[in-house]
Amino acid sequence: MSIGVAIIGSGNFAKEQHLPAVQATPDLALKAIYSRSLKSARDLASGAPNCDLYSDDSGHGKTYEDLLARSDIGAVIIGLPILVQPGFIKKALFAGKHVLSEKPIAKDVIAARELLQWYQTTCDVHHRIWAVGENFRYMTKFLFAAEKVHAMGKVRRFRVNVQSLVQQDNRYYLTPWRKSPGYQGGFLLDGGVHMLAGLRMILGPNDRVTAVSAQTRQLQEYLPPIDTVDAVAQTELGATGTISLSWGSRYNDSLFEFECEKGMVKIQFDDVMVNDEVHHIEFDGKGVVPEVKEFAESILRGGPVVNRQSPEEALADLSLLEQMLKSGEKNGDRMMLHFQVKE
Structure with missing residues (x-):
């Protein structure tokens, strides 16, 4: 059974790497896309028919929090600006979703350590996976x-x-x-x-x-x-x-x-x-396809995250x-x- 996944962010890397990697991974089924604006979400969705769109300007029922409330979405792939990304990671993990976030882990070591400590003390790290992508x-x-x-x-x-x-x-x-x-x-x-x-x-x-x-x-x-x-x-x-x-x-x-x-x-x-x-x-590619595939495999086996996707490696x-x-x-x-x- 495939894992329902949402792509969070619709920038260049999402278009060129995240979307094709999800589509190339049989264990993942793209359910939704979130972006700051509906226009940018639609732009990414032009290559992904039949997925739902969420954005800050889409109105009631279409916010990031609404996306996270969906029971058919088990994981999110987050590629957002460096300064805002940690907040989105926290919300997704708190909502019970598995997370693959883009590097760097945070803007500086202080912020990264705070986020990692929150994850380790708040979440079941073996069954709620937080992976940091480094292709x-x-x-x-x-x-x-x-x-x-x-x-x-x-x-x-x-x-x-x-x-x-x-x-x-x-x-x-x-x-x-x-x-x-x-x-x-x-x-x-x-x-x-x-x-x-x-x-x-x-x-x-x-x-x-x-x-x-x-x-x-x-x-x-x-x-x-x-x-x-x-x-x-x-x-x-x-x-x-x-x-x-x-x-x-x-x-x-x-x-x-x-x-x-x-x-x-x-x-x-x-x-x-x-x-x-x-x-x-x-x-043969920038490594994102096998990276996303291994993220999905970690979820299916019940964790924990593999070493090369660990937040600790990203912190290093x-x-x-x-x-x-x-x-x-x-x-x-x-x-x-x-x-x-x-x-």
Whole structure:
């Protein structure tokens, strides 16, 4: 029997990823869509006939609370602006729904810890699932690279170099809440947690990042408050590395490189190089389809949530980024890491 699900939010990611992923998951049946406006809900629903629409301007009986009152909806997938999303997560969990929410878990570590503590003390965490989506943990090239790194012994050095320029006509930049972010880091928070999730997965839970020192800068005046961070990091087992992220740079690169005891592994765009052997990983999606499928499977087996969707993993991603940003604010002071998940 399929699980009735609602999509909460109708932005670019819902159109391009959430809706197709739900439709590709036999264990889920789309029952409803909620958005702030009926117009945007209808826009998403153009690709999903026969589902009910809810919005703030739809009048009596069509609010978010009305959607949550439906007994035929067992789960919601929430992709809303960073600042408002925690309130929607709480309401859904309180109403007894399973939740898959988009990263980041919250705007900062304080807010994330408060939300996680509320969940752990208020809900039956084994039977009311709260998963946080991080599709990089499902992308084939990162999974392949992680497997190769883990087979090559201890990591000695690493570097992450992700550089691009968000143009002012970029469809994600044109989202009003991204143009004027009320949260730390701007695009660094929104996009940076992806890169750090990929790094953390490849390093593995037994070699956690323990300290960072960083410099930050705003290269483009239309990308407040900052768009670039360059950090030096150290792991629990003694590896050192650099993490350079920018959404305001005219450089164009996507590099994850690991020097291990038994060799080298490098991801560059869609190629994974293992020592001198190049493996081209054909792009097979952004990982949202298997992510949503695994969320549904967790519900059907009665929980708990799988580790790579756990709020604790999402908190670890956020904590690493936040300490990089705080180090930048303190002109490179060494910051110790907390809330890193260990096996």
